[in-house]
Amino acid sequence: MDHFFRRKRLGLLKSLLSLSLVFVSFVMIQKLKLAENVGDKQPNDADWCVPECFTFKKGIVAKPAPESSVSTVRNRELDAQRSSNGTPTHWDAQVLNCSEDASVKTKDWFQRLDSRFHQFVLRRHCRYFPMLINHPEKCTDGDVHLLMVVKSVIEQHDRREAVRKTWGKEQTINGRKIKTLFLLGKPSTGKDDKNLQKLVEFEDSLYGDILQWDFMDTFFNLTLKEVNFLKWFHIYCPSVQFIFKGDDDVFVNTQNLLELIDFKVDEDKVGDLFVGDTIAKATPIRNRQSKYYIPKELYDKPYPPYVGGGGFLMSSVVVRKLFMASEKQELYPIDDVFLGMCLQKLAISPQMHPGFRTFGITRRRVSTMNNEPCFYKSLIMVHKLSAPDLIKMWNVVQSKDLVCAQRSSI
Structure with a gap:
C-alpha cells in the first residue's frame, strides 16, 4: 500500500512540474512581448504566430535583414574579395555528422582518464x-x-x-x-x-x-x-x-x-x-x-x-x-x-x-x-x-x- 501511495505522489509531482514549466514559459513569452512593446517596435508576424510558424527550424538559418543597394554592392565586393583569397562567403558546416574516434579507446592514458572527460x-x-x-x-x-x-x-x-x-x-x-x-x-x-x-x-x-x-x-x-x-x-x-x-x-x-x-x-x-x-x-x-x-x-x-x-x-x-x-x-x-x-x-x-x-x-x-x-x-x-x-x-x-x-x- 505504501508503494502505491509513493507512486501516486510521484505522478502528482511530475504533473506539478510540467504545469510549472508551462507557466514559466508563458511568463517568459509575456515578458518578451512586453519588451517589444516598450521598444516601440512595429507589429510583426511573430506577435501572433503559433510555434509551427517560426522560421528558425532546426537546420534552417535565419535570413538576413534587407540591405540597401549601396550595402548590397559593398557586400558583394567583399564576398568576391574573400572568395579570391580562399575565405568562405557563408557558413559551410551544414550537416552534423561526427562520430566517436574509436581508436582513442585503445590508448592506456584514455583507460586511466576520469570518465567525465571520455565524451570530450x-x-x-x-x-x-x-x-x-x-x-x-x-x-x-x-x-x-x-x-x-x-x-x-x-x-x-x-x-x-x-x-x-x-x-x-x-x-x-x-x-x-x-x-x-x-x-x-x-x-x-x-x-x-x-x-x-x-x-x-x-x-x-x-x-x-x-x-x-x-x-x-x-x-x-x-x-x-x-x-x-x-x-x-x-x-x-x-x-x-x-x-x-x-x-x-x-x-x-x-x-x-x-x-x-x-x-x-x-x-x-x-x-x-x-x-x-x-x-x-x-x-x-x-x-x-x-x-x-x-x-x-x-x-x-x-x-x-x-x-x-x-x-x-x-x-x-x-x-x-x-x-x-x-x-x-x-x-x-x-x-x-x-x-x-x-x-x-x-x-x-x-x-x-x-x-x-x-x-x-x-x-x-x-x-x-x-x-x-x-x-x-x-x-x-x-x-x-x-x-x-x-x-x-x-x-x-x-x-x-x-x-x-x-x-x-x-
Whole structure:
C-alpha cells in the first residue's frame, strides 16, 4: 500500500512540474512581448504566430535583414574579395555528422582518464557545427567599431535582457557604431529542449542578436563557442575593428572601454591587442571537486599566460590570427586556457590591465567595495553580477547625481 501511495505522489509531482514549466514559459513569452512593446517596435508576424510558424527550424538559418543597394554592392565586393583569397562567403558546416574516434579507446592514458572527460576526448575532433540561428547582416551594417560578443545559454534570458538594457545596448557613440551578439548552443538533454528552443527563437525574432549552433550548451563545450565564433567572424565581419568578448553576468563600463580603445589606437598598439585580466604561471587544478579539474592524463604541464574569460578586448587583427591558430590547436575543455594556447602559438602575450576584474573588485565577496559605484565608474569590466544587480549598478553609475572624489584605484 505504501508503494502505491509513493507512486501516486510521484505522478502528482511530475504533473506539478510540467504545469510549472508551462507557466514559466508563458511568463517568459509575456515578458518578451512586453519588451517589444516598450521598444516601440512595429507589429510583426511573430506577435501572433503559433510555434509551427517560426522560421528558425532546426537546420534552417535565419535570413538576413534587407540591405540597401549601396550595402548590397559593398557586400558583394567583399564576398568576391574573400572568395579570391580562399575565405568562405557563408557558413559551410551544414550537416552534423561526427562520430566517436574509436581508436582513442585503445590508448592506456584514455583507460586511466576520469570518465567525465571520455565524451570530450572521443569527439574532440568535432569542431564546426551547423547554425540554427544566424545573422550574417550584423557586421555589414556599416563599419562596426566595436562588437560586443556575449556567451550565454538559453535559460539565462534575464541576463541577456539586463545586458541589452545596459552595456550591451546597440548604439552609436561619437560616430562609433556598437553592435551586440549572444552566443548560444542547444539546451542540454532533459531540460525541455523543444520549449526552450521555441522561446529563444521568439526572443531572437524580437532582437535579432543571437547566434546559435547545433551543439549541447555544456561547460566542456564552451571551447566550441570560441572556435565557431572565430570562424563566423572570419567569414562575416571583414570591417569590424574591435571585439569585446565576455560573459552575460559582467558589468562593462562602455565609455571606459572606448577610451581604452582610443588610447591603444593613439599609441599604435592594436596589431597584437588582446587585453584583460591576465593569469600567468597557472597550473591545471587537480582537485576532483573543482569545476576546473583537469586530470594529468589530459594535460600535465603549466598553462601558458591567458586572460580570464569574464571579459577581454581584442582587435580584429588578433581575432583573425586566432582563427588561423585555433584550427591547428587541439581543443581543450577550458575555453580561456584554450585561447591562451592559441596566443602562445602566435607569440602574442596577453596584456594585463587593472580595469578588468575577473574575480570582482575584490575577491572577498562580502567586502563593501564590491558594491561601491565609484569603483565601477572607474573600471572597465567587473565579474560577476546578477541581472537585477547589473541594472541597478548601471543606473547608479550613469546617474548625474553620482559624485566621486577622483578616479578610484585599488
